[in-house]
Amino acid sequence: MNDKIDNLKEKFRLALTSTAKVISDDFDLINKSSENEKKQNLQSVEIDNLTKPSDFIKLRAETDSSALKKKFSNEFIYKKNLPANTSSRSLYSIAEKIRYEALGGKMLKGIEKNFQQNYSHIINTKRKDQLKTKEDVPVTEAFELYMLKNFHQIKLNPLTTKMLNFWEKDFEQSIEKHKKFLQENLENQNNYSSRFSQILEEMNIFQSEEDEEKKEDNQDQEQDNPSNDDQDKDQEDNKDENNDQETQATLDADYNVDEFNLDEQLSDTESDEQSSEQIVQKNLDNINLDYKIFTTQYDEVTKAEKLENADEAAKLRRTLDQQLVGFQDVITKLANKLQRQLLAKQNRAWNFDLEEGLLDSSKLPRIIMDPYNSLSFKKEKDLDFKDTIVTLLIDNSGSMRGRPITIAAICADILSRTLERCSVKVEILGFTTKNWKGGQSRELWNKNSKPKTPGRLNDLRHIIYKGADTHWRQAKNNLGLMLKEGLLKENIDGEAISWAYNRIKKRKEERKIMMVISDGAPVDDFTLSVNSGDFLEKHLKKMVKFIENKTEIEVLAIGIGHDVSRYYDKAIKITDVNELGDVMVSQLSSLFETKKNFTKD
Incomplete structure (x- = not known):
């Protein structure tokens, strides 16, 4: 038994x-x-x-939560946006946990069901004999109920409704106006967590606690100077207190959002791998520390299909297809050239005389001559290019309007189709700004008395035209959206490179290639008018140098009408946009012939 x-x-x-x-x-x-x-x-x-059904439900939910944290939650972003007010950090942790759990619920119905059942059980087993004032309900408990109700759609029972009622007006007063933004940005951790941090910092519920602390500090300062013995004792007490505060700060920053702590359990067992990753991340953090951003709350990472309705997207795709007609001969030639090169490598790479695999027909005569001979099999070798992802990062600035952006869209279309046939994943990204000359970021800067050297001062728009795991047929209409009127504005290349890098580095493929198509230097008029003239260029150079020298990702840049070699080691300049397709294919082909040798310092 x-x-x-x-x-x-x-x-x-x-x-x-x-x-x-x-x-x-x-x-x-x-x-x-x-x-x-x-x-x-x-x-x-x-x-x-595990003795009761609820124990099994709890364990399933905790396991799901931990796995979702590993998939959707970035520790650097989490720590970067931690509220300065330590009292808010427990609520910030709850908000992050609910975010990635809500994403998991959208991803799989089974996950959603596990969370629904587990939280419903927790709610239904809460027992509070005395619920007369706010003091009887911890704010963290009430906040979790509020988040479950609004972001997980968990139904509260009469008891938990009563618990939440003590605090709900306080939460609503601060969060209600941001709720739509938060729900729309569940997939964008930086937007979500920076906004939540701002909300929590401004919440009135913590002001009384801060005032009390200040009052106590003032009382301490007003006291007479203590004796030497008292001073020694005070110094010892202060030392203990500082140690306690440091321990608490460490705990706050340790990113313990949930009880199961899956990635905390893995940290020791993968220490060697993580230490090198931490060095890389530290280098990246240092670059970003030198680069100032006034606010990220108006930035946007969006899928292309959200920029326009399906009918308009189809219409723009037809416009792109009409442009493709004139390039049909060139397209066929380029696609065949690249595919021939890749598939030729594939066809040559076989292992023979194996005990299993595909039957090797060339060895059949020996079986006919001697039936006691064993059959011989062959198997295709695993090749580098089959375990490869290519990211195309396309400048969507106003200066690309017209023929340049059309050619870029056509070439992205060609490469996506061709590389997919050769088992190479392709991601197509675009970058621009939401507005000209500052947008909402500038308005906020004006309201805040125009502080000097505010850093980047415009609203970013990063666009996903095609995800790496999305088939070309599913995303083909999105590529036509590059021709959308009014889309192309200004270009902040450094942050776009950083965004594309953070996406590609998470991929499991062994070979990672980033191809940037741009027509010159980063330009955002208003940012440059209130910062140094080389503010954006310096960040771009540092970001590219970091990726080229400190990571395994291979970077190739194509400048349309401009020499971009001052930013990128591998850079090609083309004067005629009609050259773009041939250059992209030939450069990719050469990359597949050689592989970057990378050794972490």
């Missing part, structure tokens, strides 16, 4: 770990070896004390 129970437990553990791997996109999640590692990994999920 015990063997049967143990077998069921093991099956349940395997089901949990398999689910976590799929959700988190980390298929090495449980491939650990040492005993110490096993203690910290999902194989050690405590299932011996």
Whole structure:
């Protein structure tokens, strides 16, 4: 009987770990070896004390939450936007946890069901005998109920409704006007967390606590100077207090959003890998520290299909197709050239005389001559280019209007189709701003008495025309949207490169190539009018140098009518946009012939 129970437990553990791997996109999640590692990994999920159905529901929900945190939550962004007011940080942590759980619920109905059942059980088992004032309900508990109600759509029972009622007006007063923005930006952690941090900093619920602290500080300062013995004692007390504060600050910044802490468990077992990643991340953080941004609250990362309705997108695609007619011969030639080069490599790369695989017909005569000979099989080798992702980052600035952006869209279309046939993933991204000359960021700057050297002062718009895992047929209409009237404005290249880098570095492919198509230097008139003239250029140069020298990502830039070699090591200048397709294909082809040798310092 015990063997049967143990077998069921093991099956349940395997089901949990398999689910976590799929959700988190980390298929090495449980491939650990040492005993110490096993203690910290999902194989050690405590299932011996599961006695009630609610225990199973809780464990499933916690596992889902931890895997979603690994998939959707970036620790650097989390820490970067931590509220300065330490009292707000517990609420900030709850808000982040609800964000990635809500994303998971949208992704899979099973995840949503697990959260619904678990939170409903927690709510229905809450017991509060005395609920007369706000003081009887901790603010963190009320805030979690508020977030569950508004972002998870969890139904509250009469008791939890009463608990929330004490605080709901306070929350609504601060959050209601931002609710639509937060719900629309669940996928953009930086926008969501920076906005939530701002909301929490401005919440009145913490002001009384801060006032009390200031009052106590003033009382301490008014006291007479203590004796030497008292001073020594005070110094010791202060030292202990500082240690406590440092410990608390560390805990606050340790990114412990949930109880299960999946990625915290993995941190020790992957210390060598993470240490090199941390060095890279530290270098990137230093670059971004030198680059000032006035506000990110109006920035936007959007899928292209959200910029226009389906009918207009189809119409713009037809316009692009009409342009393609004149390039049909060139397109066919370029596509065939690239495909021939890649597939030729593929056809030459076989392993022979294997015990399994495809039957090697060339060895059949020996079987006919001697039936006792064993069959021979062959298998195609795994090639670098088949485990490759190419990101096309296209400048969507106003100076690209007309023929340049049309050619860029056509070439993106050609490469996407061609590389897909060769098993190479392609992501197509665009970058511009939402407004000319500052937009809402400028208005906010004006309202804040126009501080000097405010940093970047415009509203970014980063566009995903085609995701790496999206098939060309599903995204083909999106590419026509590059021709949308009024889309092309200003270009802040450094942040666009950073955004594209953060997307591609998360991919599992071994080979990562970024191709940037631009027509010159970064330009945002209003930002440059209130900062140094080389403010945007300096950030772009630092960002590109970092990717080229400190990461495994290969960067290639094509300048249309302008030499961009002062920014990129590998840069090609074309004077006629008609050359773009041929240059893109030939440069990609040469990249596939050689691979970047990279060694982390």
